[in-house]
Amino acid sequence: MGTPASPIEPRQVGILILDDDAQSQAALKQMLDSEGWRVRMVPDTKAFLAELRTGEWSLVIANVTITGTESPLFVTLRELTNVPAEEGGRLRALYLIPEVGGEQYIEPLERAKLPYVSRPFHLHDFLEKVSDLLVEIKAIEAPLRQVRYEFGELRKKKKKAAKTNSMFASRDSYSYTEEEMAEYERQEGEALKNKRPKGRLNLGDPHGGS
DSSP: OOOOOOOOOOOOOEEEEEOOOHHHHHHHHHHHHTTTOEEEEESSHHHHHHHHTTTOOSEEEEEHHHHTTTSHHHHHHHHHHTSOGGGTOOOEEEEEEOSSSTHHHHHHHHHTTOOEEESSBOHHHHHHHHHHHHHHTTSSSSOHHHHHHHHHHHHHHHHHHHTSOOSOOOGGGGOSOHHHHHHHHHHHHHHHHHTSGGGOBOOSOTTSOO
16 A cells, blocks of 8 residues: 555745845844744845746845835836735735835835835834735735734633633633743743834844945
8 A cells, every 4th residue: 555645735935035134134034934934035136036936935025225116126026016816916025124215215115005114123013014915915814913812812711721720621721732832922022022122123234224
């Protein structure tokens, strides 16, 4: 007899990042890898276009200082990422705006109805914007804010169950593993740090450059 076929797993969400700043690349990859998404970093437009043609990506994150707002690449991305999901659109873009001199890019991006984030930005705000775009094209089922809310409710249930002496706590109180709960606790701790001014994540030059 042959080996039973293993179940087909859903394709991992792919995120393609165009950025030529090493510090920014490392920080972005660390954040997105932690969510279980497949991340590829490219430093130039040639490599970016080659990857884009594969059709493997659900989201592109692009440094607007590389794409500009009038280049052929920008126009191509605008056309690809503005296709509604109900009309077959399966790609979204998020632009990174530099901390210094970024004002010139905001108006063109808003006119093109393209989402962006300005450096420095909060970790969770950034991840929620990424997840909202992925939900829009049905690459993931629920935005991160909903997932974290559900984890919060689950933690309350577990605490309540722990206070009882019954060995038959409600089954849904234990529907997640301890590893998942540990991950939630880590995220919650980071969220508290990010509420303080010094907790802001700056993906630009630590000395104030872009």
